[in-house]
Amino acid sequence: MGVVNVTPDSFSDGGRWFTPDAAVAHGLALLAEGADVLDVGGESTRPGSRRVPVEEELVRVLPVVEALVRRGATVSVDTTRAVVAREAVAAGAHIINDVSGGLADDAMYAAVARTGAVYVAMHWRGHADVMDELDRYDDVVADVRRELGDRVAALRAAGVHDEQIVLDPGLGFAKSGASNWPLLAHLPDLVADGFPVLVGASRKRFLGHLLAGPDGVPAPPLARDRATAAVSALAAAAGAWCVRVHEVAGSADAVRVAAAWSAGARPDSSDGTSTTTQGSRP
Template identity: 45%
Template sequence: MTSFQREASLRRGLADSTDRLYLRPLGLTEGEAAEAAIAAGHAVRLAGAARGFSLADLYLRKADGRILAVTATPAGLRDWAAAEGLTEKIESWLARLSMPRPDFAGLAMDRPQIMGVVNVTPDSFSDGGDFLKPDNATRQARALAEAGASILDIGGESTRPGSVDVSAAEEQARVVPVIRALAGEGARISIDSRRAAVMAAALDAGAGIVNDVTALTGDPDSLDLVAARQAPTILMHMRGTPQTMQNDPDYRFAPLDIYDYLEARVEACLAAGLPLSHIAIDPGIGFGKKVQHNLQLLSHLALFHGLGCPVLLGVSRKGFIGKLSRGEEPKRRVPGSLAAALEGVRQGVQMIRVHDVDETRQAFAVAQAMAG
């Protein structure tokens, strides 16, 4: 069990050379208030958007597993770092947190984008069987695009807890006709798959993005494939497999553990030749996490901007919503999905993966208008 200790203030000797250091932006503002605070030097811009942070949690993970946490202003962090010889580490973190994100697959990352889910499967947790026929899936995808989805995420295999594997041939047969039809209409499509052969067939059919729940670890050929194709890729964290991921998952501290994992996967992609501009990450809400892990991640989403690439959040209709409420079935979890999505946007998440596009777009419109 990790020992977590919150410090009252920054002090000399808090860190040593073996510590892992992390910054979690706090004191978030957006719109006109953020621009004024940034201009006055009271806040740091977050991910190049009209959003800033005036405080940050500094986490120090000790070699013995302890975690020390202390809240400070960016100016206070810089002063402390200068005294401790940690200026390079702090400035590197602040630079990654603040730098503008380039367009991802042709989409601007200075505003939230909506990814609409189309499951061409008989057994997905929320809409399994609804869109198994290609014509039904294509009609649903068109409706999601009309409602405001800027990406259509097409998947042919359920990865819900306990799901049954399908063959690559079956998965490919489900998704390729749908992708080909939509690509011919100019849609921006991601392929939700963990198999290199399916990714390749989808890219050939017109998909432009790879969305892999295994962060390119599920198939030994997938990393080389996306690097060779220079395909914009979303790396998601999942512990175990869909069959095993909910077998008592445990973490030392979920946000930092998952940050470390995704950092390593980003570095693997860079080493393979995929540039940072072609990488996005997803902390994987619900994939090998208990309710408390999901809540920790949702409260620490801004931490993941430290990876320097766009963040995707997928919370739509997920099981933790029912567990926090009254056990509602998936299609009755829309209000909870919207609450979690809005928290993601508040913390600067660039993409939200949802089933209910029209409702999400409306919630975003109202929230953005209120923020100025």
């Protein structure tokens, strides 16, 4: 899943793709690099960011979704708002990627049920301006699995079918540092819960801290792509359905390696080189 930020204040690319034409061109470039899905978002969720008016989010997102769909792309809309989700699906988006897991908008689950779109429910505890204060867990793996289970129960109660649901452990959201690593290490446990899993580690703070220099200064976002690709390979080997990344080529190669490696480990596989990365979608 390639990230298309139609925002002026993204933590990772600083608004380089803010205009519709630039965003569409960037999305097409990500497809050429191997992206299977393009995730279009019009509101930054970087730590400390403030919300934009819904009208502004719609103006940013819809032209890009429509243009990319016309070019044959499979499009996801990255939004926490039901109205944006509905409009984007009407414009051709197939996936709603909601970092709030439906907690930011009471109307979201009904929108998912009505549209029939695939829905990514991410683990979330609060908006970007307060989420760092919510990084408190007794056992981060058990707590995240339980809270995602609550989201699944609420989705089912709203009429959403299991085959629509994808889960995301929410790396970096109310998880500012070390609490991200146990979630990645125990990713097979989340996969074993029975739903496709999306992993979004790309360029996040915890990778910057891992790659800090001798002076302790975290590596900047653009210096985190190789670490992101490593996470992509390990996530694929652990059974993740999809990885969400800013730099697609490196992660696409990493996922191919993981797929070939896994295929080579099977007794009935004599040649893993023909293994593809195209998985089935919900």
